[in-house]
Amino acid sequence: MEHLTFDLAQRPLRELNQLLHTDAEAGKIGKVTVSNPDGAHNIAVGLNCPVEVEVIGHAGYYVGGMNKSASITVTGSAGTGAAENMMSGKVHIKGFASNGAGASAHGGLLVIDGDAGLRCGISLKGGDIVVGGSVGSFSAFMAQAGRMVICGDAGDALGDSLYEAVLYVKGNITSLGADAQIEPMSETDYAAVAALLQQSGPAFAAHDPHDFKRVASARTLYHWNADADQEY
Amino acid sequence: MDSKPVHFKRIAKEESWGYNRSTIDYIQNAAAHGLYEIRGLGAKRKVPHFDDLVFLGASLSRYPLEGYREKCSTKTILGTRFAKKPIELAIPITVAGMSFGSLSANVKESLGRAASEMGTSTTTGDGGMTQEERLSSKTLIYQCLPSRYGFNPDDVRRADAIEVVIGQGAKPGGGGMLLGQKISPRVAAMRTLPEGIDQRSACRHPDWTGPDDLAIKIQELRELTDWEKPIYVKVGATRTFNDVKLAVHSGADVVVVDGMQGGTAATQSCFIEHVGIPTLAAVRQAVDALEDLNMKGKVQLIVSGGIRTGADVAKALAMGADAVAIGQGVLYALGCNSETYVQNGAHFSAEDGYTALGTAAGFCHHCHTGKCPVGITTQDVILEQRLNPDVGAKRLKNYLKTLNMELTTIARACGKQNVHHLEPEDLVALTVEAAAMARLPLAGTNWIPGISGY
Ligand code: SF4
Numbered sequence: 001m002e003h004l005t006f007d008l009a010q011r012p013l014r015e016l017n018q019l020l021h022t023d024a025e026a027g028k029i030g031k032v033t034v035s036n037p038d039g040a041h042n043i044a045v046g047l048n049c050p051v052e053v054e055v056i057g058h059a060g061y062y063v064g065g066m067n068k069s070a071s072i073t074v075t076g077s078a079g080t081g082a083a084e085n086m087m088s089g090k091v092h093i094k095g096f097a098s099n100g101a102g103a104s105a106h107g108g109l110l111v112i113d114g115d116a117g118l119r120c121g122i123s124l125k126g127g128d129i130v131v132g133g134s135v136g137s138f139s140a141f142m143a144q145a146g147r148m149v150i151c152g153d154a155g156d157a158l159g160d161s162l163y164e165a166v167l168y169v170k171g172n173i174t175s176l177g178a179d180a181q182i183e184p185m186s187e188t189d190y191a192a193v194a195a196l197l198q199q200s201g202p203a204f205a206a207h208d209p210h211d212f213k214r215v216a217s218a219r220t221l222y223h224w225n226a227d228a229d230q231e232y
Numbered sequence: 233m234d235s236k237p238v239h240f241k242r243i244a245k246e247e248s249w250g251y252n253r254s255t256i257d258y259i260q261n262a263a264a265h266g267l268y269e270i271r272g273l274g275a276k277r278k279v280p281h282f283d284d285l286v287f288l289g290a291s292l293s294r295y296p297l298e299g300y301r302e303k304c305s306t307k308t309i310l311g312t313r314f315a316k317k318p319i320e321l322a323i324p325i326t327v328a329g330m331s332f333g334s335l336s337a338n339v340k341e342s343l344g345r346a347a348s349e350m351g352t353s354t355t356t357g358d359g360g361m362t363q364e365e366r367l368s369s370k371t372l373i374y375q376c377l378p379s380r381y382g383f384n385p386d387d388v389r390r391a392d393a394i395e396v397v398i399g400q401g402a403k404p405g406g407g408g409m410l411l412g413q414k415i416s417p418r419v420a421a422m423r424t425l426p427e428g429i430d431q432r433s434a435c436r437h438p439d440w441t442g443p444d445d446l447a448i449k450i451q452e453l454r455e456l457t458d459w460e461k462p463i464y465v466k467v468g469a470t471r472t473f474n475d476v477k478l479a480v481h482s483g484a485d486v487v488v489v490d491g492m493q494g495g496t497a498a499t500q501s502c503f504i505e506h507v508g509i510p511t512l513a514a515v516r517q518a519v520d521a522l523e524d525l526n527m528k529g530k531v532q533l534i535v536s537g538g539i540r541t542g543a544d545v546a547k548a549l550a551m552g553a554d555a556v557a558i559g560q561g562v563l564y565a566l567g568c569n570s571e572t573y574v575q576n577g578a579h580f581s582a583e584d585g586y587t588a589l590g591t592a593a594g595f596c597h598h599c600h601t602g603k604c605p606v607g608i609t610t611q612d613v614i615l616e617q618r619l620n621p622d623v624g625a626k627r628l629k630n631y632l633k634t635l636n637m638e639l640t641t642i643a644r645a646c647g648k649q650n651v652h653h654l655e656p657e658d659l660v661a662l663t664v665e666a667a668a669m670a671r672l673p674l675a676g677t678n679w680i681p682g683i684s685g686y
Contacts, residue, residue: 013455014455014459017455017456017458018458021458041448041451041452042448042451042452042455045452045455045456046385046388046389046455046456046457048385048386048389060448061440061445061448061449061452062439062448062449062452065452065456066385066388066452066456068385068386080439080440080445080448081439081440081449084438084439085380085383085384085385085439087384087385087386099439100438100439100440103380103438103439104380104383104438104439106384106424119438122438122439123379123380123434123438125380125424126424141438142434144423144424144425145424161432163424163425163426163429164426222426222429222430223412223429223430
């Protein structure tokens, strides 16, 4: 299978995505290296096969959006909505990620070496997110399923209105959102954190799973309660 | 036998306008529960509507077409701006987005079958695409909602168009709601939620905020579908002039405007009745926005919210819509609020069902309970059998057919060979309010409030 270099300074994004949808899906391409991304939006969205994509530089919004099976690496930073609604595969941002990273991801693994902005993992639906740095406020808002490992700190209102997603935080949590609570770590939790750190690459191996706290839903907002004061 | 004179005691029954029985009931319900009322369907109060307009049929100054003989085209094409594969419909009447979850799988199948037979489209709703609906609906519009429940790139690729939902006429600014009774195992699995919880959907999209972001989001959907599929943007009617302009700037192929009469499966009734503007006012603003941008005919407009009859469709088209979408009318066609449901060709009373909900046929708005007496808005395995998909499909097809016949009847009477040739000049208003909102002359005058004279 071919290893291709695609220069976004020379050819339009449309051609890149078309190539990744047709030739890569037909098994003709094994890897694409994208040069000169220059913050372009929508790089490598909707991939549907186990192709490898390496973006040399910074990506704009929605890099790796709705990814299925592909493995996408960005050597620089990523804009809003990196790997949003990912189904499977892996997206690795070596720099920082902006707002809404991994939003509503149903599966796969999103690794962010640096910090992530606001609402990281919002509406998460089963995907895994590992962040080497800190996450901004409202992260994991309404997260339904999946796991987040945060090696740095978490901002305000972490895990507001959480459903069944579980968050592991090493650093400080500025505040927990409504219905989120800190729970004791079990052996399963330690094993889960260890496995996710290991999958995220050698840079993450230095973290000890025993340093992480578990945040999950207290499940008090799951049902209307006519007698309770409603927060809504 | 002695007969005695009867003495009646006079009982004064002067009802207060401000504190009438429904207001008293509202206050006492609030006092009893400390919680607002949640219900289904749309606004119940009277607002200026298409009923307040009439057509000027042809006469001496214009020629009519023969009602049954001369051709009157209803073909409708949506999504011609950017999409490689625009949507082609035989009629300008589509089925609005209603989720599997709020509706049973049987109902979704009925909608798909009836729409396909009539050559029109159905729309998924909050909660993902079911196999039943994809198989039965030839043209299926896939919604991308704030919650992203069940949202999946495979379904994006399987869809015929994508509708990015910003808001809904029944609750512009609010997210969806699905109470625990309706979160069956299948619904829960599709939405990745625990079974039986009271689901409250997000009201903002998770990965974009504002029109500049939306432009990039729309580009993502186009890239994902290799620019094949039309992208609709749906807004609840509020600041419609600005919202439609922003939707067009963001790159929409089609804008869907849903007025305050639009329905919902479950929302706070204060939201349904008090947020949003009437459909009549919204159509005018939406058409103004498109004309202002010189985009009329390039970006298509779908209007929804209280479209019930062929006359409503004709009026919406004459005011400048390219098509309409119907939600509640579809439910009524299937038997919503009917006294009976049909099984094996016979009618059975649904009274027990209405009584259990504390209501009666004609008054029901209890879709949120999941205990629909006629098997439409339910996930209950017993109740959902009250709507046979064959019966549902037949009734809906008849309804759509009737609307289309009424539409062409009016178009022919106005001398049009194509329903899309209906124009504002064919309409006048019966009330000052409707004249002002629709910017049409009051019947028998040339007075348009705010435009001509004062
Ligand atoms: S009859 Fe069914 S669909 Fe109609 S309002 Fe009642 S619950 Fe809703």
